[in-house]
Amino acid sequence: MKNLQIENIVERILVQSGSSVQVVLEDFFPGDRFAGGKYSFGTHTITLYIEEIKEQCLQLFSSLDHFEDYLAVVFAHEIGHAEDRELSELIQQMDVTSHDFTRKGIALKIEENAWDYARKLIPQKLHSFMDTIIHYSLQPYHEALEVSA
Template structure:
């Protein structure tokens, strides 16, 4: 079975098992010229995966390992986490109503942590250390931004 067929099979299994109601798009490259592996679009109720970025990230994090399908399924699970987060809409509304940049960074972090929490249940068949490494690296810049905000506020 080809790699993309295995990935589609894995994604379809997650969609069916967890009753995820989104359109799924798979594209070669992110049109935003950003190194993101996936994107959830709440307005369209869709998840788009970007294969070139996923391949690049996977090769960087797990050099020499044949884990593309597993890595891509974690990225999909994270985006599905956004799609199924019961608090996402309220957090987006709070974010939009907040002008304070530090508070916005904390809300962004909360949105991402929520998606990762949900994602962990979707890929429970993968090793924890594999999942947690991807999650840690993904959240790193959000934690740094919030940490910097605490320093700016004179708290830390």
């Protein structure tokens, strides 16, 4: 997929959202996590990691046939973080608690908020596709809470 197509998808969703977030496109996430995107609260910037998103799409759907839709869902999720009115308070709560279970619950809430917002940006016809992505995205958070319970 050419960068122009990726930029068009990003621009369309960004305009639709009305968000003022800055967007950066990179190839790979610089850490050891498997991240397709990252929202930086301090700089109000979303970075999308295109090769990571492709790899996630391949792992989940065994092809890149739905890459454009997958990219749109990942980006909508990151905008969900950027536009989350609770995010500042949730980050603050996470910073002050030392209770591991509480921290994991807050992390889950942050992710659920972003997915709730993302759902508004993705066409209804893609919601079952999106639900698959959400399920796999939230699974580690749910498992972490079960282990801690």
